[in-house]
Amino acid sequence: MKEVVLERALNFLLQDGKFDVRPLDGKTLHFSMLDFPLDANFICTNNRIFVSKDAPQNIDVDIKLKASVFLALLQGGDLTELLRQDEIIINGDVKSAQLLVDLLQQVPLDLEELLSVWIGDIGAHQLVKLARKLKATERPISAIKDKISNFLIAPSRHS
Amino acid sequence: MQKTTHFGFKDIATEDKQDMVRGVFDSVANKYDLMNDVLSFGAHRLWKHYAINVANVKTGDKVLDIAGGTGDLARAFAQKVGDSGQVVLTDINAAMLNEGRKNLIDKGTCGVQFVQLNGEQIAFADNSFDCVSIAFGLRNVTDKQQCINEMHRVLKPGGCLLILEFSKTDNALLEKFYDFYSFKVMPELGKIIANDEESYRYLAESIRKHPDQETLKKMVLDAQFALCEYHNLSGGIVALHKGIKAQ
Secondary structure (H helix, E strand, O other): OHHHHHHHHHHHHHHOOOOOOHHHOOOEEEEEEOOOOOEEEEEEEOOEEEEEOOOOOOOOEEEEEOHHHHHHHHOOOOHHHHHHOOOEEEEOOHHHHHHHHHHHHOOOOOHHHHHHHHHHHHHHHHHHHHHHHHHHOOOHHHHHHHHHHHHHHOHHHHO | OOOEEEEOOEEEEHHHHHHHHHHHHHHHHHHHHHHHHHHHOOHHHHHHHHHHHHHOOOOOOEEEEEOOOOOHHHHHHHHHHOOOOEEEEEEOOHHHHHHHHHHHHHOOOOOEEEEEOOOOOOOOOOOOEEEEEEEOOHHHOOOHHHHHHHHHHHEEEEEEEEEEEEOOOOOHHHHHHHHHHHHHHHHHHHHHHOOOHHHHHHHHHHHHHOOOHHHHHHHHHHOOEEEEEEEEEHHHOEEEEEEEEOO
């Protein structure tokens, strides 16, 4: 049932014409959580996306990640940065994965509500909190650079 | 040796089934919608609404509705595909197709095309449709595998097949109630409302003879669909099978 909700939300975005998924046409992307029994297949065909628990025989891009990293991605996390930190394993075309992540980031889903069905309210809350932390620290180098720049521009604020 | 098939719980000659099913639907056509509402307590509308949502049909799409009867799905599809799309409503039974045509005209739905055809021999070219649906029709088809093969043939690569059909519930309590309702209440209601007990007894029996969820899924995959999944509705009393044709 959750797949139907996600599928409807994704295709609503596509119908709006705000997103071009033609580069994904004919591809199947498989998301699986390393620490959580949750899989989803995104089958991109004829300018639409089907979301399914069942996988077809040929998967073009296989994406493995922890649940908290998946949530961080959905909340706007940077795929490249998370890849650099070895938080995600991608077998296949990274560009395709990036495009799907970009699309997923635009879906207005209440993740905590969605997750609570499987792991309860407390578990869902903790996981989303962890994802937020991860997202906040996903650019350690840029964060340090920003802090140094801020310090150089306005040292008095940091004293 | 003569080939046989089932007609409800009876074994009959394969070549006789089509005529016998036609007899049932000729008899129930003018009361079909009313009976559906009464017998399912209106739930058939929710099941169809769910199927439409799962279909993923977009503006401009071409949709084929097999055994579309009184046109519930075709009407909803016509709204989805808009003026740039195309919906073809088909049924083997002329009486049902006429009811469908009347319904759609009454409800102000334009642009739907009507074709009388047998689901085992779909008279359209290969790779023609974005979506092909059959709702509560497959169990009446003599050669179900052939019908699924044909639906696969006319679907475009990447297109979506939808089969909405009665299925098997795995809840023992629900099953007992459902058996009582199907075999005792349904024929009685058929007698009272449509003056036709036998047709509604056949409908109940044909549901029990229809393949269960996993068997039907296998049949869809055997027809070379890249993927098939099913969604149980109302505890498995109805199942929606969705297949995607390989690109």
